[in-house]
Amino acid sequence: MGPIEDKTVSGDRVIVALDVSTYEAAIAWVDRLPEVSFWKVGLELFISAGPAIVQELKQRQKRIFLDLKLHDIPNTMAGAARAVGRYGVDLLTVHGSAGLTALEAAQSAAIAGATEAGVTPPQLIAVTLLTSIGPDRLAADLQVSASVADYTAHLAQLAKMAGLAGAVCSPQEATTLRSHCGADFLLVCPGVRPAWAASGDQQRTLTPAEAFAAGASYLVVGRPVTAAADPVAAWERLVAEVASS
Numbered sequence: 001m002g003p004i005e006d007k008t009v010s011g012d013r014v015i016v017a018l019d020v021s022t023y024e025a026a027i028a029w030v031d032r033l034p035e036v037s038f039w040k041v042g043l044e045l046f047i048s049a050g051p052a053i054v055q056e057l058k059q060r061q062k063r064i065f066l067d068l069k070l071h072d073i074p075n076t077m078a079g080a081a082r083a084v085g086r087y088g089v090d091l092l093t094v095h096g097s098a099g100l101t102a103l104e105a106a107q108s109a110a111i112a113g114a115t116e117a118g119v120t121p122p123q124l125i126a127v128t129l130l131t132s133i134g135p136d137r138l139a140a141d142l143q144v145s146a147s148v149a150d151y152t153a154h155l156a157q158l159a160k161m162a163g164l165a166g167a168v169c170s171p172q173e174a175t176t177l178r179s180h181c182g183a184d185f186l187l188v189c190p191g192v193r194p195a196w197a198a199s200g201d202q203q204r205t206l207t208p209a210e211a212f213a214a215g216a217s218y219l220v221v222g223r224p225v226t227a228a229a230d231p232v233a234a235w236e237r238l239v240a241e242v243a244s245s
Helices: 021-031 043-049 049-057 074-085 100-117 137-142 147-160 171-181 208-214 231-243
Strands: 016-019 038-042 063-070 091-095 123-127 166-167 186-189 218-221
Touching: 016 137, 016 166, 016 231, 021 043, 021 049, 038 043, 038 049, 043 049, 043 231, 049 186, 049 208, 063 171, 074 091, 074 100, 091 100, 100 147, 123 147, 137 147, 137 186, 147 208, 147 218, 166 171, 171 186, 208 218
Parallel strands: 016 038, 016 218, 038 063, 063 091, 091 123, 123 166, 166 186, 186 218
Antiparallel strands: none
C-alpha cells in the first residue's frame, strides 16, 4: 500500500474501528458490515483475541490497521515491530514521542520481520497527540508548553525523518501537517464525526468532508457506525457523505 495518488474520496479510505473485546464480537461486526474493506484492530481486541483476529481478517481479504501505539525503548520497539511485520497488516501505529532512535528502530525491524515472512511490510504511522487531549490537558497533564499544532507538527516531522510512512493526527491538524510533511505523507485521522453523530469523548473533531478537504488520507470511524441504531444504514450514509465531498 503506497502513498495515495488517487484523491477520489471513497469508502475505501474510511477505516472502521473494531472497538470490541472479543474475537467473536469482532467477527460479528465484519459479517454485519461486509462492504467495509478496512478495519482497525486496537489494543483491547488484540490483547483479547491475539493474532487470530488478524489472520481471519487477512483470510477475508480485508485491509488491517493494527493500532497498538507501540511506545518503549528502541530495542523493545524493534522487537515488537519485527513481530508485527510478519503479520502482513497494512498500517501499524507507534508513538512519535518515543523519539527518533526508537522510531528508526521500529521502522527497520518491521521491514525485516515482513521480509522474513515473505509479506509486504506494514506502513508505520506515528501517533502525534491522542484526539481525547485538548490544549488545556496538553499543558496541564503533559506539561507541554507548545501549542497543539506545533507539537503535532514536530512529532510528524520526526516520524518523516525516521522514514515512517505517516502520522495519526486530529483532522484539525491535517492541513498543518500536510504542509509540513508533503503530499506523500499519510495522515490517518480519528476523531471524525459526521454532522449527524455525537462527538463523544473526542475533543478535536471535524466532519468527514472537512477532514478530507484538510488533507486527511484515511479516516477512522467507530461509534458513529457501530453505536448507531442501524449500523448498516449509518455506514451507507457515511459513504454517501464522503463520496459527495
